[in-house]
Amino acid sequence: MISRTERTLNHFVLVFVSILVIFPVIWFVLAALSPDTSGRIDLTNLAWVNFVTAWNLGAFGPAMLASTVITVGAVAGQTVLAILSGYAFGVLGVIGQKIIFPIILLGLMISSEVFIIPLYYQFHAIGLTDTWLGLIIIQIGMGVPFGAFWMRAAFRAVPPSLVEAAKIDGARSWRILWQILFPIARPAVFTLVLLSFMWTWNDFFLSLVFIADPAKQPATLALGVFQGQHTLQVNLMAAGSLIVALPVLLLYVFFQRHFISGVISGAIKE
Incomplete structure (x- = not known):
């Protein structure tokens, strides 16, 4: 039977790995929504129009x-x-x-x-x-x-x-x-x-x-x-x-x- 310490350690490892996996994805999405061409993240001004622009320019x-x-x-x-x-x-x-x-x-x-x-x-x-x-x-x-x-x-x-x-x-x-x-x-x-x-x-x-x-x-x-x-x-x-x-x-x-x-x-x- 798994002890409480082992269960806590397992959850910690899973959370840590999840963060490592999810963080680059979130950063990538926010970079796509950046109004700055350098991809600088700006949560106050999300440029959804970037997807339309990319769709049109890239055919x-x-x-x-x-x-x-x-x-x-x-x-x-x-x-x-x-x-x-x-x-x-x-x-x-x-x-x-x-x-x-x-x-x-x-x-x-x-x-x-x-x-x-x-x-x-x-x-x-x-x-x-x-x-x-x-x-x-x-x-x-x-x-x-x-x-x-x-x-x-x-x-x-x-x-x-x-x-x-x-x-x-x-x-x-x-x-x-x-x-x-x-x-x-x-x-x-x-x-x-x-x-x-x-x-x-x-x-x-x-x-x-x-x-x-x-x-x-x-x-x-x-x-x-x-x-x-x-x-x-x-x-x-x-x-x-x-x-x-x-x-x-x-x-x-x-x-x-x-x-x-x-x-x-x-x-x-x-």
């Missing part, structure tokens, strides 16, 4: 649309393929899976810088550079290894007796997946969606290589250009950064319970 409207299309398409593809591959490797069993699955996991170990140049020339040859579709395909391909590993672990955590009982009742593989296993693994799926959304939305390197047309660039590229043009205007740079980060923050706030539950359930056992 974030088309960029946010591009990021939304790319992210939604990539996350949808990653999630569907992750569920199917996780079910195949974790429940059905695939011929040669002891060889195939480690090969798929190599995608988690190989850095994108290794294959980015040949991949660019391949996509350029088939006309998929400077297109949202090309970037969506790349993001899906890079997200499948983790998704397959994640959903395989989630499905393997389900008692095998449940699957066997469904088979005895006459349920086929497709029904077992979507009506039995999927509802049980829903927290893991939510977590996968949130992680995939965050990684895809925040991507800068792949977008920089494959999207050269300013009219098609996602929000991260637009933010990079905006910060390069307004280096001395700290308040506008902070406002622009918050605009780009807002979708991820909102998604996490609304689905944080599912995220935490999915992380815990996915970490219990392989």
Whole structure:
């Protein structure tokens, strides 16, 4: 049983860590609201107009649309393929899976810088550079290894007796997946969606290589250009950064319970 001293110490550590995490965020928000270009905090005169100015100067409207299309398409593809591959490797069993699955996991170990140049020339040859579709395909391909590993672990955590009982009742593989296993693994799926959304939305390197047309660039590229043009205007740079980060923050706030539950359930056992 935890003593009163240990409980007090735990609360003190949690409060201290929370302050360390929250303070930079609050400072960043207040810098975005500063009327001074240096970002000097002034609580008596909050300049909400900085967000409007940053939005207009950075042309974030088309960029946010591009990021939304790319992210939604990539996350949808990653999630569907992750569920199917996780079910195949974790429940059905695939011929040669002891060889195939480690090969798929190599995608988690190989850095994108290794294959980015040949991949660019391949996509350029088939006309998929400077297109949202090309970037969506790349993001899906890079997200499948983790998704397959994640959903395989989630499905393997389900008692095998449940699957066997469904088979005895006459349920086929497709029904077992979507009506039995999927509802049980829903927290893991939510977590996968949130992680995939965050990684895809925040991507800068792949977008920089494959999207050269300013009219098609996602929000991260637009933010990079905006910060390069307004280096001395700290308040506008902070406002622009918050605009780009807002979708991820909102998604996490609304689905944080599912995220935490999915992380815990996915970490219990392989």
